[in-house]
Amino acid sequence: MIVLENLTKSFATPNGRKYVARDINLTIPKGKAIALLGRNGAGKSTMLQMISGNMNPDSGQIHRHGSVSFPVGFAGSFHRDLTGAQNARFVARIYGVDTDELLDFVADFAALGGHLHMPVRSYSSGMRSRLAFGISMALHFDTYLVDEVTSVGDSAFRRKSSAIFHARMKTASAIVVTHSLIEVRNLCNAGAVLENGRVTYYDDVEEAIARHVANMKNSR
Numbered sequence: 139m140i141v142l143e144n145l146t147k148s149f150a151t152p153n154g155r156k157y158v159a160r161d162i163n164l165t166i167p168k169g170k171a172i173a174l175l176g177r178n179g180a181g182k183s184t185m186l187q188m189i190s191g192n193m194n195p196d197s198g199q200i201h202r203h204g205s206v207s208f209p210v211g212f213a214g215s216f217h218r219d220l221t222g223a224q225n226a227r228f229v230a231r232i233y234g235v236d237t238d239e240l241l242d243f244v245a246d247f248a249a250l251g252g253h254l255h256m257p258v259r260s261y262s263s264g265m266r267s268r269l270a271f272g273i274s275m276a277l278h279f280d281t282y283l284v285d286e287v288t289s290v291g292d293s294a295f296r297r298k299s300s301a302i303f304h305a306r307m308k309t310a311s312a313i314v315v316t317h318s319l320i321e322v323r324n325l326c327n328a329g330a331v332l333e334n335g336r337v338t339y340y341d342d343v344e345e346a347i348a349r350h351v352a353n354m355k356n357s358r
Contacts, residue, residue, distance in 0.1 A: 144198035
């Protein structure tokens, strides 16, 4: 379970402050795969960064009950001069898991071939995302934070990603950011809509989708 308490976050822009969170109070329940929906620029990825602890809010608190993953799909924490394999081993040591087992899982799952032993700086964004997703799925968290990564790769890789995600959801929760409503319906059973710095939670993912679609129509 994750609790957002009076959470506020904004950024300075030429037109004034842009709020991505404005005094949000929300309890994200345990045992749910929640789609975080919102228009481009609403602040979905920023919200994941705050929930993970990679970014601080301006004010308010985030209470995390259980282990929370790094935002899967965000590869900014990888050392660009190290290889994918070296980065995987480094993460394994941080989380105290067997380095060889984690690397074997990543090698099989991410299917990067020889690129796994090349510096991350040489990777495409898709390759970095596949590495990040493979590493995160090799680790067992109570809550996974997933940012667009399930749409990476060919259809076979997307099917494999979906299968391992559903396997992890048998014992964990997730917050998923994706622009694909097909992916939302495939992966999620609840939703939260971020609009103008406010979040509304829906226990029915179809209600969240309907609200999001209506918001998008109203913006045109």
